[in-house]
Amino acid sequence: MRYQHARELARIRRQLRDCLVQGRGDGSSTRASSIAILAQLEKFIGDPSSASADLSGEYERWRHRFELLASG
Numbered sequence: 001m002r003y004q005h006a007r008e009l010a011r012i013r014r015q016l017r018d019c020l021v022q023g024r025g026d027g028s029s030t031r032a033s034s035i036a037i038l039a040q041l042e043k044f045i046g047d048p049s050s051a052s053a054d055l056s057g058e059y060e061r062w063r064h065r066f067e068l069l070a071s072g
């Protein structure tokens with residue numbers, strides 16, 4: 001994975017963590033922002049130059065976390 005891709009992935013992960021913490025902290029739904037960030041991760045996974053096809057499991061775990069947050 002190139003440096004730019006690793007840096008972009010780190011940014012996406014940080015945004016996902018921030019979104020998850022904000023949703024837990026104030027009890028409000030962060031669905032719209034989490035969907036947008038998950039879409040960035042999905043796009044990143046689909047990019048053949050990123051060599052990140054193995055991140056699909058991580059995507060599913062994040063998606064599941066936000067679904068649980070939205071339902072509870």
